[in-house]
Amino acid sequence: MTIVENARPVTGGVDTHLDVHVAASVDANGGVLGVESFATTIAGFAELHDWLAGFGPLAQVGVEGTGAYGAGVARHLRSRGVEVIEVDRPNRQLRRRAGKSDTIDAIEAARAALSGRASGIAKTADGDVEAIRALLVAHRSGRNVRIKYLNQIRHLGFTAPDDLRERLRGVHRDHLARTAAALRPNRGGDVVTAATKLAIATLGRRVVALEADTRRLDQLLEQLVARTAPSLLDVYGVGIHTAAILLVAAGDNPNRLRNEAAFAHLCGVAPLPASSGKTTRHRLNPGGNRQANHALWRIVFTRMSHDERTRKYVARRLGEGRTTKEVMRSLKRYVAREVYPHLTTR
Numbered sequence: 001m002t003i004v005e006n007a008r009p010v011t012g013g014v015d016t017h018l019d020v021h022v023a024a025s026v027d028a029n030g031g032v033l034g035v036e037s038f039a040t041t042i043a044g045f046a047e048l049h050d051w052l053a054g055f056g057p058l059a060q061v062g063v064e065g066t067g068a069y070g071a072g073v074a075r076h077l078r079s080r081g082v083e084v085i086e087v088d089r090p091n092r093q094l095r096r097r098a099g100k101s102d103t104i105d106a107i108e109a110a111r112a113a114l115s116g117r118a119s120g121i122a123k124t125a126d127g128d129v130e131a132i133r134a135l136l137v138a139h140r141s142g143r144n145v146r147i148k149y150l151n152q153i154r155h156l157g158f159t160a161p162d163d164l165r166e167r168l169r170g171v172h173r174d175h176l177a178r179t180a181a182a183l184r185p186n187r188g189g190d191v192v193t194a195a196t197k198l199a200i201a202t203l204g205r206r207v208v209a210l211e212a213d214t215r216r217l218d219q220l221l222e223q224l225v226a227r228t229a230p231s232l233l234d235v236y237g238v239g240i241h242t243a244a245i246l247l248v249a250a251g252d253n254p255n256r257l258r259n260e261a262a263f264a265h266l267c268g269v270a271p272l273p274a275s276s277g278k279t280t281r282h283r284l285n286p287g288g289n290r291q292a293n294h295a296l297w298r299i300v301f302t303r304m305s306h307d308e309r310t311r312k313y314v315a316r317r318l319g320e321g322r323t324t325k326e327v328m329r330s331l332k333r334y335v336a337r338e339v340y341p342h343l344t345t346r
Contacts (some may be wrong), residue, residue: 011058021038022105034055045073045076087113087118185201
């Protein structure tokens with residue numbers, strides 16, 4: 001394919017995959033200049049950039065999945081001074097009309113960035129916040145697996161032979177793992193008792209190891225959060241994990257969020273207009289970052305239980321006929337406005 005010299009700015013689009021990325025270049029009018037595939041390697045990223053830049057000055061590149069398969073290419077493009085736009089969702093009308101292919105998706109990513117349909121600056125994922133995100137992934141999975149193992153210990157205890165069942169009866173959840181890990185199977189005794197003891201002890205040791213890992217993760221999370229946004233921890237109801245989730249939602253380059261309304265929309269707490277005719281109303285936004293949405297819910301829940309000012313506000317709104325869910329939605333919006341400055345002034 002021959003690349004034509006073009007002095008006018010061009011826009012790129014990338015449909016990302018595990019092994020191959022498909023890139024498209026469009027001119028200022030959205031006309032397709034070329035489509036090509038590149039390997040998902042360092043050399044492939046460099047070839048992709050040089051190929052796009054060969055059509056003319058590269059204004060911006062729309063990339064699908066910058067937090068997943070597109071992380072590497074987005075990082076490389078930013079290192080070359082290119083603005084990377086996060087393309088969240090393919091154009092559904094186009095898919096119904098033209099079908100689905102990697103070429104179509106790459107062209108649509110470029111046109112979405114060009115037209116402004118996709119306008120969100122991608123996260124840089126190159127600082128403390130990216131480290132926090134990685135730690136949260138491990139922490140979250142460890143918590144879920146720990147609960148699963150404890151439930152399995154309980155179930156095996158309920159169905160165990162009488163002596164073993166009585167030994168585990170009434171053991172508090174906080175001590176269950178260590179009690180289970182301390183069991184010693186007697187191979188010379190009953191085979192069912194020995195096998196059950198071995199199974200319970202194995203699960204107990206796994207839980208003990210997970211708890212030790214969690215403590216190490218918590219220590220590092222606390223250090224990173226305190227270093228990244230210490231003032232965020234001063235907000236009423238914000239703990240280490242809540243702050244970490246909100247920081248991850250904003251990213252290492254929080255200034256990509258234009259204002260607090262954009263942050264609220266990102267968290268799914270900005271009501272969407274749903275008016276028609278003589279009816280003027282707003283509806284709940286089911287989109288946005290659901291983990292950040294839940295973090296705001298945790299702050300609100302804490303304040304409703306312990307903050308006198310919040311409790312008075314809730315009582316007043318309930319007296320006006322609002323439901324508890326409606327009041328909490330309003331409070332989440334207020335909290336988003338409150339925490340936004342602490343995310344962007346670091």
